[in-house]
Ligand SMILES: Cc1ncc(C[n+]2csc(CCOP(=O)(O)OP(=O)(O)O)c2C)c(N)n1
């Protein structure tokens with residue numbers, strides 16, 4: 291265990307200062323560097339367009355009652371998953387909240403397994419047992435969608451703990467909403483992760499509302515990245531409507547993690563275009579506010595750059611869009627045609643022990 | 652009589668008690684500006700202001716504890732959990748603080764607090780949002796646990812809970828908030844700890860509580876068609892339990908089925924079965940039967956949910972079982 295140095299108020303200001311310097315550097319780099327080329331931009335466009343179309347379809351199918359329960363869409367936040375994926379390896383891990391349709395798609399899972407899960411079918415990525423809030427994929431190192439706000443944040447630190455313990459170079463991305471940072475679990479996890487230098491990146495997807503509660507109404511501290519500074523953790527705000535900004539920040543954080551320098555907190559600022567879930571009319575915000583973010587739409591942003599830099603012709607762009615639409619169609623058909631779990635599935639997957647003696651009366 | 656929704660009955664109880672007693676306040680996620688996640692507290696911010704109808708961050712452990720501290724210092728908090736699934740984040744404050752301060756302080760401090768919100772499943776919400784924890788809280792001395800099934804009971808029992816000088820866990824259901832029922836104008840109180848016969852019958856007694864009362868009553872209609880007459884006892888409170896009401900009915904019908912939504916091990920049904928075999932053994936003409944949720948986390952797929960929860964088919968089968976039919 292590393293020895294904890296004594297901590298003085300001077301150190302605190304120093305930490306603030308170094309953090310500010312690092313932050314300015316990061317932001318300056320974003321402006322100057324053109325490190326992402328054609329291939330990355332086209333991938334970003336395809337992935338974000340896929341997430342958007344998938345979520346629009348899920349919303350429509352929810353209204354048709356093909357999908358039930360709570361259903362939280364990712365529309366507006368696509369640049370976060372896309373930006374992350376540009377700089378991760380398949381060995382890196384992810385864990386997130388119930389707003390979890392996009393992350394496994396980003397990891398590379400075919401959307402049909404997510405759609406089947408939304409339909410409650412046995413072919414879904416959690417065998418129809420998880421539903422919208424509980425996508426999982428061991429194959430893609432996706433450690434799940436979790437339903438209790440804040441509860442999965444220590445899990446993210448624990449996944450990183452195991453990688454460090456085993457000497458793996460992987461980092462864990464632990465996503466959460468802005469509402470989750472007011473939970474004790476967040477603070478306990480940050481403290482231990484920093485003390486033990488765990489290779490985890492805590493990513494706050496700050497879409498500015500937790501259900502109907504805006505960030506300002508939950509605390510005096512509304513610059514959420516600052517919460518990490520209390521634990522001496524490198525902590526930065528990031529523009530979540532720009533894939534490049536997300537990728538840069540995550541790349542640096544991942545490098546720190548892989549070098550054994552410990553965790554990073556990223557507050558990625560974004561916006562959800564839809565209500566909290568399908569049942570929320572979102573009356574607590576103005577149309578103007580929504581419009582302001584839609585004008586910075588990350589998909590349009592990437593598309594504009596593709597066109598500007600002539601990375602693809604109109605035809606090639608259209609081909610990507612057609613491919614995505616076909617994938618979403620395929621996902622729906624796959625979900626429709628798959629069977630529901632058989633009743634004996636009820637007593638499967640509860641314990642690893644195959645002959646566990648359940649109470650059966 | 653006038654007919655109102657379950658949520659309106661709860662709101663009337665909250666409003667009446669808050670008007671009558673300045674020390675009562677409501678605190679929880681989305682209770683104020685959003686008018687309640689399930690619209691129970693609609694309009695209350697407007698009437699009582701932000702000092703008494705208080706939106707919290709998502710920080711159950713913290714605001715449950717703030718409630719307990721305020722209760723120890725003379726206030727009468729009503730703490731809303733958006734659902735009782737999330738009360739687990741706060742359960743330390745409920746069990747280790749609220750339930751203990753009176754006893755630990757040798758009676759010097761009491762804790763007049765109500766923790767309320769919906770319990771149990773509510774459609775296809777997945778394993779973490781579908782749990783019935785009535786028996787968890789009922790296990791703990793120092794707490795009282797109320798689980799109403801009708802708007803009328805909800806109003807009278809919530810008023811009693813707010814006036815009670817001990818901590819009360821008050822458990823509702825998302826699936827009942829829109830239910831309509833007769834509720835008289837004006838104030839009334841239903842005492843905690845008294846069961847209610849929701850249907851008179853002579854062949855079999857069913858003991859149940861909360862939302863499942865309605866599934867049981869629907870099963871009784873089916874059984875009636877086959878000439879089986881069921882008496883339904885709604886416990887309304889699972890700590891304390893009105894054992895006398897159960898014994899009295901069992902002494903008449905000689906057959907008992909207990910129905911609840913919790914899992915079977917260490918459940919209310921297990922407890923009732925123990926008491927009935929001890930106190931009314933000679934009156935039983937058949938072993939006691941029960942219907943609970945299956946011994947598994949609730950999955951998402953609808954067909955699995957139908958199989959996992961207590962339903963009409965399982966209840967009628969259990970009733971026929973104790974009749975050897
Ligand atoms: C412990 C807990 N409390 C309350 C809830 C209900 N709830 C679900 S999502 C949510 C808002 C979370 O907002 P945020 O963290 O900002 O994430 P977002 O939904 O915006 O992605 C709330 C209150 C819950 N699931 N868990």
Ligand SMILES: [Mg+2]
Nearest residue numbers: 467468499500
């Ligand atoms: Mg949010």
